[in-house]
Amino acid sequence: MTTALDDIAFLANSENRVELLRALVEAPESHDELRDRIGASRVTTARILREFEARDWITRSGQECAITPTGEWVSDEFARLLDEVAAERRLRKPLQWLPSDLLSFDVRRLRDAEIVVLEESDATAIIRRTLEFRRSSDRIRGVTRMVAPVFIETDWESTVHGQTRLEQVITPDVLDAIRTHSTAAKQLREMLDETNVHVSVTADIPISVGIYDDAVGIDLTDEDGVVKAGLVTEDEVVREWALDLFDRCRAEARPVDPDEVTADH
Template sequence: MTTALDDIAFLANSENRVAVLRTLAEAPASHDEIRDRIGASRVTTARILREFEDREWITRSGQECTITPAGEWVCDEFTRLLDEIAAERRLRKPLQWLPSDLLTFDVRRLRDAEVVVLEESDATAIIRRILEYRRSSDRIRGVTRMVAPVFIENDWESTVHGDTRLEQVITPGVLDTIRNHSTAAKQLREMLDETDVHVSVYADIPISVGIYDAAVGIDLTDEEGVVKAGLVTEDETVREWAVDLFERCRDEARPVDPDEITADH
């Protein structure tokens, strides 16, 4: 007696079987048409069709094969499972750097997220992607535990010389980094003179997250704080999580006083 696991294994162990079932889910087809579509031999195709007919997943009338409602059901659910496993495999490595205690949403909400992985051959990929979002956004909100002068320069251009609204919560360490970079310090002072720029300091930021209009960017770091990957998503649930994290940190933060930023270090 076969079990449900036997039927799953029956499909999973043969790409040709999956291809035949998907082909018939699109439209009825003859033995020869199916063989041509999947690139299998006549014998293999005939065996698969016979096995499907035994399971009542297809019916045959002469040469024409038609999927049954049960076969469509199996095809839909098996395809869904394949898609979910493919999404999990794509996110498996990046998710190891997303602290589980911060996950107040179902991790499956990230299934369609863009993954930017830090590669030794291209260490600036994440920075470039973040900059693309910052440059194209009318409103930027976020919490950050790290900074690069290029981000300050970009935000200075988009706020002092543009009309982007910026609300940023940074750690004391980030503020010190800015203070010790003369150009960045000068640019931040000028930014703080803008009505639509609000920068505050909070020590206990758990993760760097940016909210760029409808998109959310999440920086993933290892235990030593080294950036390993980034996730970008427009999922509304993840966005709500990011906004809540930002607002909680902002409410506990203190505004940065322009007088505490000097450009003469």
């Protein structure tokens, strides 16, 4: 007696079976048309069709094969399962760097997220993607545990010389890093004089997250704090999570005073 797992394995163990069943969902086809579609032998095609017919997934009239309602049901659900597993496989590597204790949403909300993976051959990919958002957004909110002078310069241009609204929560280490860079320190002081800029500092930032208008960017780091990948999504649930994280960090932070942003050298 076969089980549901037997039928799943029956399909999963042969791409030809999956393709034939999908083909028949689209329209009835003849034995020869199906054989040509999968590039299999006549014997192999005939065997697959007999196995489908034995499960009542198809009907046959001479050479003509047609899907049954149960066959279409199985095909649709199997295709959905394949899509879900494919999404999980795509996210498997980057999600290893997303701390599970920070997840208050179903990880499947990230199934369509853009993945920016840091590769040795293109170590600036995440920086470039982040800059694209910072240059094109009308409103930027975020919490960050890391900084680069190019981010400060970009924010300075878009806030002091533009209309972008910036609300950023940073760590003391980030503030110290800015202070050690004379240009970045000067630019941040000028930004803090603008009414469209609010920067505050707190030590309790668990992960770097940016909210760029409707999009959310999440930096993923390893146990040493090295950025390994980035995720970008416009999922509403993830955006609410990011906004909640931002609000909680900002509530615990103190505003940065322009007088304390003095370059060390």
